Structure formats: C-alpha cells, structure tokens
Amino acid sequence: xxxxxxxxxxxxxxxxxxxxxxxxxxxxxxxxxxxxxxxxxxxxxxxxxxxxxxxxxxxxxxxxxxxxxxxxxxxxxxxxxxxxxxxxxxxxxxxxxxxxxxxxxxxxxxxxxxxxxxxxxxxxxxxxxxxxxxxxxxxxxxxxxxxxxxxxxxxxxxxxxxxxxxxxxxxxxxxxxxxxxxxxxxxxxxxxxxxxxxxxxxxxxxxxxxxxxxxxxxxxxxxxxxxxxxxxxxxxxxxxxxxxxxx
Amino acid sequence: xxxxxxxxxxxxxxxxxxxxxxxxxxxxxxxxxxxxxxxxxxxxxxxxxxxxxxxxxxxxxxxxxxxxxxxxxxxxxxxxxxxxxxxxxxxxxxxxxxxxxxxxxxxxxxxxxxxxxxxxxxxxxxxxxxxxxxxxxxxxxxxxxxxxxxxxxxxxxxxxxxxxxxxxxxxxxxxxxxxxxxxxxxxxxxxxxxxxxxxxxxxxxxxxxxxxxxxxxxxxxxxxxxxxxxxxxxxxxxxxxxxxxxxxxxxxxxxxxxxxxxxxxxxxxxxxxxxxxxxxxxxxxxxxxxxxxxxxxxxxxxxxxxxxxxxxxxxxxxxxxxxxxxxxxxxxxxxxxxxxxxxxxxxxxxxxxxxxxxxxxxxxxxxxxxxxxxxxxxxxxxxxxxxxxxxxxxxxxxxxxxxxxxxxxxxxxxxxxxxxxxxxxxxxxxxxxxxxxxxxxxxxxxxxxxxxxxxxxxxxxxxxxxxxxxxxxxxxxxxxxxxxxxxxxxxxxxxxxx
Amino acid sequence: xxxxxxxxxxxxxxxxxxxxxxxxxxxxxxxxxxxxxxxxxxxxxxxxxxxxxxxxxxxxxxxxxxxxxxxxxxxxxxxxxxxxxxxxxxxxxxxxxxxxxxxxxxxxxxxxxxxxxxxxxxxxxxxxxxxxxxxxxxxxxxxxxxxxxxxxxxxxxxxxxxxxxxxxxxxxxxxxxxxxxxxxxxxxxxxxxxxxxxxxxxx
Numbered sequence: 001x002x003x004x005x006x007x008x009x010x011x012x013x014x015x016x017x018x019x020x021x022x023x024x025x026x027x028x029x030x031x032x033x034x035x036x037x038x039x040x041x042x043x044x045x046x047x048x049x050x051x052x053x054x055x056x057x058x059x060x061x062x063x064x065x066x067x068x069x070x071x072x073x074x075x076x077x078x079x080x081x082x083x084x085x086x087x088x089x090x091x092x093x094x095x096x097x098x099x100x101x102x103x104x105x106x107x108x109x110x111x112x113x114x115x116x117x118x119x120x121x122x123x124x125x126x127x128x129x130x131x132x133x134x135x136x137x138x139x140x141x142x143x144x145x146x147x148x149x150x151x152x153x154x155x156x157x158x159x160x161x162x163x164x165x166x167x168x169x170x171x172x173x174x175x176x177x178x179x180x181x182x183x184x185x186x187x188x189x190x191x192x193x194x195x196x197x198x199x200x201x202x203x204x205x206x207x208x209x210x211x212x213x214x215x216x217x218x219x220x221x222x223x224x225x226x227x228x229x230x231x232x233x234x235x236x237x238x239x240x241x242x243x244x245x246x247x
Numbered sequence: 248x249x250x251x252x253x254x255x256x257x258x259x260x261x262x263x264x265x266x267x268x269x270x271x272x273x274x275x276x277x278x279x280x281x282x283x284x285x286x287x288x289x290x291x292x293x294x295x296x297x298x299x300x301x302x303x304x305x306x307x308x309x310x311x312x313x314x315x316x317x318x319x320x321x322x323x324x325x326x327x328x329x330x331x332x333x334x335x336x337x338x339x340x341x342x343x344x345x346x347x348x349x350x351x352x353x354x355x356x357x358x359x360x361x362x363x364x365x366x367x368x369x370x371x372x373x374x375x376x377x378x379x380x381x382x383x384x385x386x387x388x389x390x391x392x393x394x395x396x397x398x399x400x401x402x403x404x405x406x407x408x409x410x411x412x413x414x415x416x417x418x419x420x421x422x423x424x425x426x427x428x429x430x431x432x433x434x435x436x437x438x439x440x441x442x443x444x445x446x447x448x449x450x451x452x453x454x455x456x457x458x459x460x461x462x463x464x465x466x467x468x469x470x471x472x473x474x475x476x477x478x479x480x481x482x483x484x485x486x487x488x489x490x491x492x493x494x495x496x497x498x499x500x501x502x503x504x505x506x507x508x509x510x511x512x513x514x515x516x517x518x519x520x521x522x523x524x525x526x527x528x529x530x531x532x533x534x535x536x537x538x539x540x541x542x543x544x545x546x547x548x549x550x551x552x553x554x555x556x557x558x559x560x561x562x563x564x565x566x567x568x569x570x571x572x573x574x575x576x577x578x579x580x581x582x583x584x585x586x587x588x589x590x591x592x593x594x595x596x597x598x599x600x601x602x603x604x605x606x607x608x609x610x611x612x613x614x615x616x617x618x619x620x621x622x623x624x625x626x627x628x629x630x631x632x633x634x635x636x637x638x639x640x641x642x643x644x645x646x647x648x649x650x651x652x653x654x655x656x657x658x659x660x661x662x663x664x665x666x667x668x669x670x671x672x673x674x675x676x677x678x679x680x681x682x683x684x685x686x687x688x689x690x691x692x693x694x695x696x697x698x699x700x701x702x703x704x705x706x707x708x709x710x711x712x713x714x715x716x717x718x719x720x721x722x723x724x725x726x727x728x729x730x731x732x733x734x735x736x737x738x739x740x741x742x743x744x745x
Numbered sequence: 746x747x748x749x750x751x752x753x754x755x756x757x758x759x760x761x762x763x764x765x766x767x768x769x770x771x772x773x774x775x776x777x778x779x780x781x782x783x784x785x786x787x788x789x790x791x792x793x794x795x796x797x798x799x800x801x802x803x804x805x806x807x808x809x810x811x812x813x814x815x816x817x818x819x820x821x822x823x824x825x826x827x828x829x830x831x832x833x834x835x836x837x838x839x840x841x842x843x844x845x846x847x848x849x850x851x852x853x854x855x856x857x858x859x860x861x862x863x864x865x866x867x868x869x870x871x872x873x874x875x876x877x878x879x880x881x882x883x884x885x886x887x888x889x890x891x892x893x894x895x896x897x898x899x900x901x902x903x904x905x906x907x908x909x910x911x912x913x914x915x916x917x918x919x920x921x922x923x924x925x926x927x928x929x930x931x932x933x934x935x936x937x938x939x940x941x942x943x944x945x946x947x948x
Contacts, residue, residue, distance in 0.1 A: 277928070280928065280929065281928070281929050284925075284929040285929065297780070298778070298779040298780045301777075301778040301779040301780075302779045304776060304778065305775060305776060305777050305778070305779060308775045308776060309775055311770065312770045312771075312772055312775055314764075315764055315767050315768075315769070315770040316764075316769075316770065317760045317764070318757045318760040318761050318764070321756075321757070321760075322757070331912065337752045337753040337756055338752065339752045339755060339756060343752060387936075388926075389924050389926040389927070389935060390926040393926070406925070406926055406929070408926060408927075409926075409929070411927075412927075412928055413927055413928055416927055433927040433928065433930045433932045434932055436927055437924060437927070437932045437934070437935045440935060440936075441934070441935055441936055444936065445853075445936070448936070449853060462911075464911070465911050465912045466912075467911065467912060473922070473923050473924055473925075473935075474922055474923070474924045474926075474935035474936050474937065475882060475922035475935060475936035475937025475938075476935065476936045478878065478882050478916065478936075478937060479882065479936055481878075482878040482879055482882065483879065493756065493760075498772055499772075500904065500907075500908065500911035501901075501904050501905075501908065503904060504900045504901040504903070504904040505777075505779070507900060507917075508779075508869075508900050515925065517919075518797065518868070518869040518870065518919070519866075519869035519870065519871045519917070519919035520919065521801075521918065521919050521920050521921065521922055521923050521937070522916065522917065522918060522919075522922070522937065523915075523916070523917035524878070524914075524915075524916055524917075525914065525915040525916075525917075526914045526915075527911075527912040527913070527914070530876075530913070530914045533876055533878060533914050534878060534914060542756070544756045544759070548756060548759035548760055548763055549759075551759075551760060551763040551764070552759070552762065552763035554767075557763075
C-alpha cells in the first residue's frame with residue numbers, strides 16, 4: 001500500500017525521530033511511504049485558539065496536497081481529530097462545493113497511526129521488540145475525538161519484551177491543551193502534577209502516547225523534576241526491533 | 248439592557264482568579280474528594296443504564312426541537328398555566344425580573360421568603376435586590392444555606408458548598424444559629440439545619456423556587472430535589488413564585504420520562520433523586536393558592552440567535568461537566584467569577600454576559616472533551632468554546648496584541664513550504680540564547696509560562712523533512728548505481744490488509 | 746406591577762427572529778430508541794423494586810390484601826409509633842385497630858403518615874403519590890402501601906400510566922429525604938421524612 005505521511009508541523013520540527021520511526025515501521029511492514037514535501041500544518045493551533053480565519057488556508061493546503069493520496073497516516077491524534085472533527089465544518093462555512101466535496105472524499109482516507117495499523121492494515125503484532133517497562137497515557141483526542149479505545153494498548157501488548165503497566169486516571173487530561181499550557185500556565189501545571197504523580201506511581205521507565213504534544217508536556221515536567229522517566233511516541237516503540245535495536 | 252451574572256462584572260481573569268485557589272489546600276482536597284465521589288457514582292449508574300446513549304440522543308433532540316419552536320411552547324405553557332390558575336410574567340432581563348418579584352412580594356406584604364435552590368435567582372442577583380428592599384430571603388437548600396450563612400459564593404451547580412468541609416460548616420452554623428454545642432458529624436449538621444428551618448417553613452407565607460422543567464402541554468412545573476426543602480417551599484406557603492429561564496420549557500409531560508432518567512444519574516450519581524414535585528397552576532386545597540411564574544430571557548434569545556452556540560440552551564444544569572472537568576477539579580467553581588462554573592459556565596457566562604468581562608473563560612479549558620462525553624443533552628462544549636474563542640479574537644482585533652501578531656505570522660509561515668522551511672532553520676539558530684546545557688529552561692514573554700515548570704528539548708539539528716530529503720537523495724544515488732535493489736521487501740504483509 | 750405585555754411580545758419576537766432561518770422540526774419525528782417497555786418478568790420486577798428501596802435505606806414489608814392491617818400494625822409497632830396521620834382516600838379497611846389516627850391540624854407533631862400511591866417504578870425505586878403533599882412531607886416517618894400491580898419496570902411505563910394525571914399535583918419519592926451536601930456523605934432525613942417504610946401488597 002502507498003501510504004502518505006502527514007508528519008505534522010511540530011513532529012517535523014521537534015520530533016523527527018517519530019517520523020523516522022513511522023517510515024521504518026511502515027516500510028518494514030511492506031508498505032511504500034510517501035512524504036509530500038509541500039505539507040506544513042493542519043491549522044489546529046490557530047483553529048483551537050480562536051484564529052479560525054487563519055486556519056482556513058491551512059485546511060485548503062492540506063486538502064490540495066493530500067486529495068489524491070491512497071491513505072494518509074497522521075502520527076498525532078489531535079491533528080487527525082482536527083481534520084476529522086473540524087475540516088467538514090470549515091469547508092461548509094466557505095460555501096465552496098468543490099472544497100466540501102474534496103474534504104468529504106478525503107476524510108475516510110485519514111488515519112491516525114494506531115487506527116491505520118489495527119483498522120486499516122488489520123495488525124496488532126507489528127513484530128516489535130522493546131524490552132522496557134512502559135506505561136501508556138491516553139491522550140484526550142485519541143480517547144474522546146478519535147475513540148481509539150484500546151487500539152494502542154492492543155499494539156503494545158504484542159510488543160516482545162515490553163512490560164506494560166497501567167496508568168491510573170489514564171483518561172485524565174495531562175494539562176497540555178495547546179495554547180492552554182501557556183495561557184493558563186498555573187492550572188495546566190496543577191493538572192500536570194497529577195499526571196506526573198500517576199506516571200511515577202507506575203515505576204515505568206517510559207511513558208508513551210500517540211501524541212508527542214502531550215508527551216512533550218509530560219516529559220517537560222518529568223525532566224524538570226529529574227524523574228528519570230522518558231517519554232517515547234508509540235511509533236518509536238513499534239518501530240523498534242531486535243535487529244534494529246538502538247536505531 | 249442590563250445583564251447580571253452573579254459577580255462576573257467584577258471578576259478577575261480566570262488565570263488570576265485561579266491562583267489563590269490553587270494554593271488553597273483545604274479547598275482542593277474537598278473539591279477533589281467531592282468530584283471523585285460523584286464521578287464514581289455517576290459512572291456506576293450510567294454504566295448500568297444500557298440505553299444511556301439513546302436517552303441522550305432523545306433528550307438532545309427534544310431540546311433542539313423545543314428551541315426551534317420556543318415561541319409556540321412558551322405560549323402554550325402560558326395558556327395552560329393560566330387556565331390552571333397560575334399567573335405568568337415575562338422578564339427581559341435581571342432588573343425586570345427582580346422588579347416583578349419584588350412587587351409580588353410587596354403585594355402580599357411579605358418581609359421574608361423561603362427559597363429552594365435556584366441558579367436563576369443567583370443569575371439575576373435576586374437576594375441582594377430583595378435585601379435592599381428590606382425583604383429577607385431564607386435559602387433552604389443545605390448547601391445554599393451554608394453559603395448564605397457563611398457569606399460565601401457557590402462553587403458548584405449541584406453541590407454549591409462542596410468546597411467546605413464539616414468543620415467549616417460546623418463553625419458557620421454555631422456562629423449564625425447561635426448554638427453553643429454542635430457536633431461535626433454530617434448528621435449533627437443536617438439536624439441543626441432541620442431544626443433551624445422547620446419553624447421558617449411553617450411560618451413564612453411566600454415560597455420561591457426555580458424550575459427544572461416547564462411543561463407546555465399541561466402548564467405544569469417540575470422541581471427536582473433531595474432534601475425535602477423544595478417540597479416545603481412548594482407546598483406550605485400561601486404564595487409561590489417560580490422563576491425559570493425560557494429554555495426550561497419542554498413540550499409534553501411524557502418528555503419527563505427522558506429527562507428524569509438522565510438528570511439524577513448525571514447530577515448526583517443516583518438512579519433517582521429523593522423527590523420530584525410536579526404541580527400545575529393552583530390545586531384546590533393543595534399547596535399555594537397564589538402561584539406566579541416568571542419567564543426570564545436575560546440574554547437567552549441572543550444565544551438562540553447564534554447558530555453555533557445555541558446548543559448551550561439545552562443545558563439541564565446537572566453539573567456533570569464540572570465533575571468531569573480537569574480544570575474545574577483543580578480550581579473549583581470559584582475561579583469562574585460566575586454562578587455558572589466549569590465547562591458549562593465557561594460557555595454560558597460569556598454568552599449571557601458582556602464578552603468584555605468574561606473573555607478569559609472560553610480559554611479556561613484544555614479542550615479535553617470530558618465535558619461533552621458526560622453531557623446528558625450532548626452539548627458539544629469544546630466546539631462552543633472554540634467558537635467563542637473565535638468571537639473573543641474578533642472582538643480584540645482592533646487592539647494590536649502579541650498573540651494575534653504571532654498567530655498571523657505563524658499562519659503566513661505555514662502558508663508555503665519555503666517559508667516553513669526557512670522558519671525551521673531560523674528557529675534552530677534563534678533558540679540558542681535560550682538553551683543551556685542541552686535544554687531550554689527559560690523562554691521569554693508568554694512562552695515563559697511553559698518553562699516555569701517544564702523543560703523543553705531544543706529543536707534537534709535535523710528536521711524530519713531534512714532527514715527525508717537526504718534519504719531520498721541517497722536512494723536515488725543507489726538506484727543510479729547499477730545492480731542495487733532499493734525497495735524493501737515489497738508485499739511482505741500485503742495479505743494482512745483489513 | 747410593571748406592564749410586561751410588551752416584554753412578552755419582545756421576547757417572542759426575538760425568538761422568532763432567531764429561528765427565522767432554521768428548518769421546521771416535527772415533534773412526532775423525535776427518535777425515542779430508549780427502553781420503553783418491560784424486559785423482566787413480574788417476580789424480577791418486584792424484586793428489583795424491593796432491592797432499590799433497600800439501597801435507599803427504606804424498609805420493605807410484604808403483605809396480602811388480608812394481612813395488610815396486620816402488616817401496618819407491625820410496622821407501627823416496630824417504629825414505636827402510637828399514632829399516625831392517614832392520607833385522604835386511603836381505604837379505612839386496610840387500617841389496623843388500636844392506633845390513634847391524627848387530624849391534618851396535628852400534622853407537624855404527627856409521628857408518621859400512611860399513604861397509598863398511583864404508580865411505582867422498579868428501575869429507580871420510585872413511588873409516585875397524587876396529592877397528599879403535606880402529610881407525606883412533614884412527619885418523621887412515611888409508610889407507603891404499594892400494590893404489586895402498581896409497580897412497573899421502567900420510567901417510561903410509569904409516565905404512560907400517569908398521563909391521565911399529568912395535571913395533578915404529583916410527588917415522586919425515591920427513599921427518605923437525603924442530602925450529600927456535606928463532604929458527599931449521604932445523610933437521611935434533612936427536611937422530609939427520615940424513614941420510609943413500604944408495604945408491598947400482592948394483589
């Protein structure tokens with residue numbers, strides 16, 4: 001299958017290793033990955049902060065770039081949710097029937113990574129090896145927008161060597177919330193403190209999720225506290241293998 | 248038009264109001280405990296209700312339908328209530344509502360009234376208006392009484408005094424009821440409340456209530472409660488005055504079968520709350536013989552005219568969104584500067600109220616979606632929050648602010664591959680003044696809110712796209728050199744496709 | 746009294762303006778896919794009803810038409826009650842001998858009240874009483890006699906039965922008066938009856 005990767009602007013800039021892992025993983029599974037270089041950002045930050053007009057050209061841009069893709073993989077549930085939850089309404093508001101049509105045609109081909117693996121490719125065991133104690137944080141968009149349910153956990157349970165430990169209050173927001181983390185910094189910090197307490201209680205080495213945005217937030221707090229817990233995107237765990245250990 | 252929502256006019260921005268609350272250990276412990284208990288109970292009784300989603304869908308549809316024909320249903324309610332001996336009044340805003348209520352009380356020569364919990368009366372600041380006219384309102388809901396006697400503010404829709412613990416309640420009761428002895432067990436405190444109020448229930452001639460539902464079909468009213476103070480206020484006085492927002496009307500008696508299943512489970516985690524009272528106008532020999540309903544607009548028709556946010560008017564004031572909200576759970580309702588707190592408050596207050604004074608509220612959410620998930624009438628609160636943020640941004644457009652400029656610049660940057668890649672390069676170079684020993688620990692301006700409690704990994708040397716481009720170049724080179732196979736194990740797992 | 750006629754017209758006008766562009770909506774087409782009829786057999790329904798009442802700290806006694814006066818006497822004896830006030834319309838033949846039946850004027854000092862009901866709901870442990878609002882409220886104890894045939898499984902079934910009484914004063918009672926306003930601890934009997942007894946009559 002030819003899979004077009006929408007890496008997302010912040011993964012591209014701040015977390016290249018996640019994108020590399022997605023490429024490695026999908027190619028290992030026998031698929032062809034395509035990365036349209038014209039892509040930039042889905043517009044989520046603008047849209048959610050109230051700059052809906054500024055998000056419009058970014059929506060159009062996304063649609064133009066990916067309209068002919070066979071399948072689009074987004075290794076970020078909040079960006080996938082942006083496309084799925086808000087693009088139809090945004091397109092609707094323009095009254096541009098071609099655009100509305102294009103968005104409607106595009107949506108069924110947009111997959112978050114775990115969705116792509118389990119729902120589209122029918123896989124749970126992706127042949128990964130990751131000998132670490134890991135806890136999984138369910139990001140809000142993965143849980144309540146995309147309704148991923150236990151898909152990421154099903155993938156993690158099949159990873160050889162991985163010691164999966166349940167995170168208490170797994171469905172509670174970590175306090176990131178995009179610009180919320182700076183606009184309401186103190187409340188966000190209080191939420192983060194709760195999340196960190198739960199992560200530390202698991203005694204895991206690694207906290208994983210399907211969103212680097214939440215992980216950046218959780219890790220930011222963990223590192224400040226010198227907690228000695230890493231955060232790693234799900235893609236990187238799934239891409240790890242015995243042959244390629246340490247890649 | 249003058250619109251009052253509690254104290255919102257004077258309220259500080261959310262992030263400022265939250266600060267002292269975040270430091271209030273006792274408050275946070277109480278709020279955490281209360282919200283945990285209700286959340287757990289709710290999850291249990293919602294979990295056993297196998298048709299929960301169907302009930303939500305019907306409730307949402309009934310409310311939407313009613314809003315669409317609100318004029319018709321209000322007129323129908325008015326006609327039927329009047330025919331049953333009630334009097335219906337209409338109030339455009341808080342001042343008009345207070346004036347009507349004051350007139351009705353003064354006509355009866357009343358000096359005091361007994362009140363059953365009503366958010367709407369807080370919305371219009373009824374108590375201060377009555378007190379200014381020399382009329383004493385007695386709050387009779389236990390929590391409201393704790394708030395009133397303690398000269399405090401409510402922090403929750405359903406359990407307004409959840410931020411007070413038993414010792415605090417005991418102190419308030421001893422002082423205000425003039426008691427020398429009082430235990431601090433909840434039983435002792437509720438007994439004190441019973442004794443204190445019983446005499447008032449039997450003596451005061453005017454009762455005052457809100458309404459959970461106005462039934463258009465019959466002209467009836469339904470009030471949902473637990474303690475029996477509601478029943479006292481609704482049945483013992485000679486005169487009963489009920490205030491209700493115009494969105495409280497439902498088409499038929501039968502519609503209650505939906506709402507009475509959703510509300511108690513959502514609000515208190517009970518299968519059914521102890522008491523629901525239904526009455527229609529005046530019943531001969533039964534209850535108050537002089538009954539008035541005030542239908543309050545106070546900004547609701549304005550909300551109705553906003554297609555994106557009119558769903559706010561579906562709200563049945565259950566408070567489930569508050570208990571589920573991770574922001575509310577940290578700050579309590581006191582940070583919202585309005586009697587309507589939590590996620591529903593974050594959308595309702597700015598709409599009922601002049602946006603200028605409540606424009607931080609739509610941002611008092613991480614958009615985690617927990618509120619929408621639990622909402623029994625399916626109000627997509629995150630969607631409305633985002634919509635209202637858009638309104639805030641548009642209203643601020645005239646004043647140049649750093650955030651707006653930054654957002655516009657970012658939008659430009661994302662508008663082409665060239666500008667995006669340039670910005671990535673610039674960012675990598677520009678970040679070095681802020682990087683020390685491999686970490687970003689202090690950022691300037693608003694971004695400093697991030698580094699106050701969080702480290703940040705600097706931008707790595709290579710972006711993903713640079714890595715990709717290099718990889719493609721290498722691939723091409725390999726392809727050019729003869730005899731090399733590039734594609735990796737084609738078709739290895741093709742048969743696994745779903 | 747301020748003249749609110751204009752306010753009324755203004756509010757209705759604003760509503761009509763706000764709804765001007767919205768498509769009409771038909772009440773009859775509202776989807777109601779929730780459970781509307783019973784799914785359990787009679788024995789299960791009655792057991793569920795009793796279980797729910799127990800969970801609300803109510804006391805349940807079973808009786809038949811013949812044994813109801815004895816059952817009432819037994820409940821009063823257990824509660825150390827020598828008097829009670831009886832709701833209008835309660836069949837005198839169901840009352841035991843030797844109890845002082847109080848008048849409505851003695852309401853605030855009555856030891857307890859006795860009432861029948863219109864409908865009861867197993868699913869939520871709810872008893873619905875028409876009228877008698879004061880006497881089922883002020884005394885410390887309420888004893889309610891429920892016929893098995895009055896118990897339905899679901900809330901919608903109860904509303905179907907109550908439809909002819911839709912404009913009557915109705916009280917839905919689910920357990921004794923209670924509050925959880927202080928530290929979320931459920932406390933019985935704030936202002937309404939502290940104790941609820943139910944006699945479930947096989948008919």
